[in-house]
Amino acid sequence: xxxxxxxxxxxxxxxxxxxxxxxxxxxxxxxxxxxxxxxxxxxxxxxxxxxxxxxxxxxxxxxxxxxxxxxxxxxxxxxxxxxxxxxxxxxxxxxxxxxxxxxxxxxxxxxxxxxxxxxxxxxxxxxxxxxxxxxxxxxxxxxxxxxxxxxxxxxxxxxxxxxxxxxxxxxxxxxxxxxxxxxxxxxxxxxxxxxxxxxxxxxxxxxxxxxxxxxxxxxxxxxxxxxxxxxxxxxxxxxxxxxxxxxxxxxxxxxxxxxxxxxxxxxxxxxxxxxxxxxxxxxxxxxxxxxxxxxxxxxxxxxxxxxxxxxxxxxxxxxxxxxxxxxxxxxxxxxxxxxxxxxxxxxxxxxxxxxxxxxxxxxxxxxxxxxxxxxxxxxxxxxxxxxxxxxxxxxxxxxxxxxxxxxxxxxxxxxxxxxxxxx
Amino acid sequence: xxxxxxxxxxxxxxxxxxxxxxxxxxxxxxxxxxxxxxxxxxxxxxxxxxxxxxxxxxxxxxxxxxxxxxxxxxxxxxxxxxxxxxxxxxxxxxxxxxxxxxxxxxxxxxxxxxxxxxxxxxxxxxxxxxxxxxxxxxxxxxxxxxxxxxxxxxxxxxxxxxxxxxxxxxxxxxxx
Numbered sequence: 292x293x294x295x296x297x298x299x300x301x302x303x304x305x306x307x308x309x310x311x312x313x314x315x316x317x318x319x320x321x322x323x324x325x326x327x328x329x330x331x332x333x334x335x336x337x338x339x340x341x342x343x344x345x346x347x348x349x350x351x352x353x354x355x356x357x358x359x360x361x362x363x364x365x366x367x368x369x370x371x372x373x374x375x376x377x378x379x380x381x382x383x384x385x386x387x388x389x390x391x392x393x394x395x396x397x398x399x400x401x402x403x404x405x406x407x408x409x410x411x412x413x414x415x416x417x418x419x420x421x422x423x424x425x426x427x428x429x430x431x432x433x434x435x436x437x438x439x440x441x442x443x444x445x446x447x448x449x450x451x452x453x454x455x456x457x458x459x460x461x462x463x464x465x466x467x468x469x470x471x472x473x474x475x476x477x478x479x480x481x482x483x484x485x486x487x488x489x490x491x492x493x494x495x496x497x498x499x500x501x502x503x504x505x506x507x508x509x510x511x512x513x514x515x516x517x518x519x520x521x522x523x524x525x526x527x528x529x530x531x532x533x534x535x536x537x538x539x540x541x542x543x544x545x546x547x548x549x550x551x552x553x554x555x556x557x558x559x560x561x562x563x564x565x566x567x568x569x570x571x572x573x574x575x576x577x578x579x580x581x582x583x584x585x586x587x588x589x590x591x592x593x594x595x596x597x598x599x600x601x602x603x604x605x606x607x608x609x610x611x612x613x614x615x616x617x618x619x620x621x622x623x624x625x626x627x628x629x630x631x632x633x634x635x636x637x638x639x640x641x642x643x644x645x646x647x648x649x650x651x652x653x654x655x656x657x658x659x660x661x662x663x664x665x666x667x668x669x670x671x672x673x674x675x676x677x678x679x680x681x682x683x684x685x686x687x688x689x690x691x692x693x694x695x696x697x698x699x700x701x702x703x704x705x706x707x708x709x710x711x712x713x714x
Numbered sequence: 715x716x717x718x719x720x721x722x723x724x725x726x727x728x729x730x731x732x733x734x735x736x737x738x739x740x741x742x743x744x745x746x747x748x749x750x751x752x753x754x755x756x757x758x759x760x761x762x763x764x765x766x767x768x769x770x771x772x773x774x775x776x777x778x779x780x781x782x783x784x785x786x787x788x789x790x791x792x793x794x795x796x797x798x799x800x801x802x803x804x805x806x807x808x809x810x811x812x813x814x815x816x817x818x819x820x821x822x823x824x825x826x827x828x829x830x831x832x833x834x835x836x837x838x839x840x841x842x843x844x845x846x847x848x849x850x851x852x853x854x855x856x857x858x859x860x861x862x863x864x865x866x867x868x869x870x871x872x873x874x875x876x877x878x879x880x881x882x883x884x885x886x887x888x889x890x
Contacts, residue, residue: 303817305798307800307801308797308816308817309796309797309817309821310795310798312820312821316823331834334835342856344771346778347778350778350781351750524762529758536752554748555741559744560744561747562743562744562785563789563792563794566781566783570782571796619798620798664799
């Protein structure tokens with residue numbers, strides 16, 4: 292069974308087989324070779340994996356993010372952040388972090404944020420003297436904050452996979468996300484002072500008020516989406532639908548920057564992105580079912596108990612494993628494949644599954660921009676036109692900053708859990 | 715330029731037709747997603763004003779499953795499934811071609827097998843006449859999505875294998 296569930300899927304992964312195919316192939320080979328259950332169950336388990344109302348939030352939030360990009364909402368947020376930050380040292384660098392955080396609070400798609408922020412701010416960063424390496428590293432790594440700031444697709448996937456409350460996960464991500472953004476901003480300010488970056492402009496109240504007026508509908512969107520969830524008016528899935536409708540109204544009738552054709556194009560792109568993710572959900576459900584039936588999570592739990600690791604040591608080991616996995620696998624696959632394996636272990640050592648969800652999301656967020664296969668790196672290369680080697684070197688200091696934030700998030704559970712107690 | 719040059723060859727016409735069909739299906743999926751969003755919002759608003767619309771959740775989930783399965787075929791045709799490009803980014807075009815043949819052959823076989831099992835399950839559902847809990851919708855409708863999705867993906871993957879093998883043999887012939 293180690294061949295069908297381990298060696299063959301890993302070999303297929305290395306040669307570039309789509310993730311859903313390697314999960315499906317491993318599961319089918321195990322069914323055919325070792326199991327007495329009728330293979331018709333393959334259909335039933337995959338259907339069961341998809342027949343989950345909570346998963347509907349994924350296409351809705353992807354669509355909301357695509358609409359936001361099409362309507363130019365991201366650009367207005369960036370202009371507003373720049374007007375707010377004014378004369379602060381490293382203002383444009385801090386604006387990159389701030390804009391990524393704000394856009395993350397609306398879209399939840401890290402890659403889209405890198406593209407939007409990169410296109411708008413990168414030329415200014417170069418003009419101010421931040422240099423290609425620092426600027427490309429900053430843009431690539433700031434996009435990762437999105438995964439921690441609700442609404443987050445990674446959190447929805449974790450919640451569905453670990454059977455945890457998605458509103459609680461959203462609440463748990465707020466403070467860790469802000470911590471990460473603050474640490475990134477502090478690092479940018481220090482580096483800007485070291486590099487003698489000139490202070491660009493000054494705080495202009497009139498400019499700030501006019502940009503605030505123009506950005507108000509965009510700024511209200513995260514408050515609206517999270518507000519209707521936490522005040523009990525809607526589930527995260529319904530809030531995703533409202534977010535789409537809100538983005539269409541703002542883009543079509545308030546900003547007048549989006550045609551109906553743009554809406555349809557955004558919907559078609561979102562449907563395709565959804566298919567890419569949810570087909571992995573279906574096959575990961577099958578693969579996880581086989582792992583569970585085969586007793587692998589139980590064996591791992593027993594092995595862990597035999598090691599007598601402390602909670603501290605366990606979390607450190609898990610972080611190292613997740614960081615390595617994150618360098619190679621995309622967040623969707625990493626969460627869907629590893630969550631069913633890790634949840635029994637997490638419960639055994641007494642870690643809160645909501646807290647663990649935030650730890651896991653932080654790890655995969657860092658994986659979004661760590662070499663060699665962080666998706667944000669490839670987006671930045673395409674959007675910014677910077678050589679891959681330059682981005683690889685540029686992201687390293689930011690990886691150190693975010694790993695430091697990860698350690699704080701890991702060993703300070705209250706940071707994640709304090710807001711969940713209010714729900 | 716001769717008239718023969720101007721007229722599209724059968725293969726070009728076929729490619730154009732396929733491209734049009736793909737664009738049409740892609741737009742259809744966009745319409746489905748917009749429909750799901752509207753239905754979801756109507757459902758939430760109706761509940762807020764005390765009206766209960768029965769079965770909307772079922773339509774939303776089953777609609778999503780169909781959207782994913784049709785989308786899976788389009789993503790396969792676009793060769794844009796999520797995959798690790800650890801080898802393909804480092805080898806030459808010929809090796810990429812060979813790897814593509816292998817991965818799509820595996821895809822065709824696995825999805826073909828899944829489609830056969832789906833067919834078996836759908837037959838059982840038809841025989842039992844199972845319906846959904848809220849709407850009483852025949853469950854053959856949502857379950858058929860997986861049959862269509864996996865069968866279609868298997869066929870598309872097989873077509874990609876054939877196309878890649880041809881390309882490989884042409885490049886070999888060209889070099890000879």
